[in-house]
Amino acid sequence: MTEPLDIERRAPVWEALSELFVGKELQDYDYAAIAETLRQSRYSLDELDKMLHTEVAPVFRGNLSALAVPEMEGWARDAIVRDIQAYLMRERTGLSRLLMRLSASKALPKVVSDRWQRIRPLVS
Template identity: 35%
Template sequence: MIKPLYIKERKPVWIALSDFYLDTELQDYNFQYIAKIILESSYTFEEIKIINMYEVFPVLQPNLLQPAGEWAGFNEKWLIEAITDYLETKNSRDDVMISTNYKKYGWMQEDYWQKLESIYNEMKK
C-alpha cells in the first residue's frame, strides 16, 4: 500500500505533469505553472523526470496515441486514483517495460522537457 504522505507529496506533481499528456500545445504559462509546482515540491528536477517516467507516463501516455485524446485536463480524482492503483499493482518487470516504452515514445515530450527545464532554471534564480 502506498503511504498517504507519499501521495500527498506527489499529488501536485502528478497533476502538473499530466499537462504533458494533453492533446494540446502547451503555452508558456503552462510551463511556468509546472515549474512553480516543481520548485514548491521537495524534489529535484531530475527526480521529477523519474516521477514522470515511472508514475505518470505509464498511466497517461496512451492519451497521446489517441486520435482525439483528452485536451481539457484530466479529472484530478481519477488521475490520482489511476496512478496510485498502478503503483500498487506494478512489479519489477513493469519498470523494464516502461523504460522501453519511454525510449520509444519519450520523444513526444522532449521539447516540453527542454522548455520546462529552461523556465525552471530561470525561476530558480
C-alpha cells in the same frame, strides 16, 4: 514500492506532469504554471524526471498514441491520483514487474520530451 508514497506532496506534481500528455498545444503560461508547481514541490530535477518516467508516463502515454482520441484539457487531480496509485499498486508478478520496467524505460513521446526539456530550466 517498499516505502509509502507521500500522496499529498506528490499529487500536485503528478497533476502538473500529466499536463505534458494533453493533446492541445501548451502556451507560455501553461509552462510557467507547471514549472511553478514543480518548483514548489521541492523535489530535485532527478526526482521529478524519475516520477515523470516511472509514475506518470506509463499511465498517460496512451493519450498521445496514434489511435487515441486525446484528452485535450487534462484530468482532474483525483482521477490522476487514483490512476497512478492503481498503476503503482498492481500486483507485481514476474511478468508485470518486467512490463513495468519496460514501460518506465520506454522513451517519452517526442512532444512530451520536448515539453519536458522546455520546463526543466524553468524549475531549477
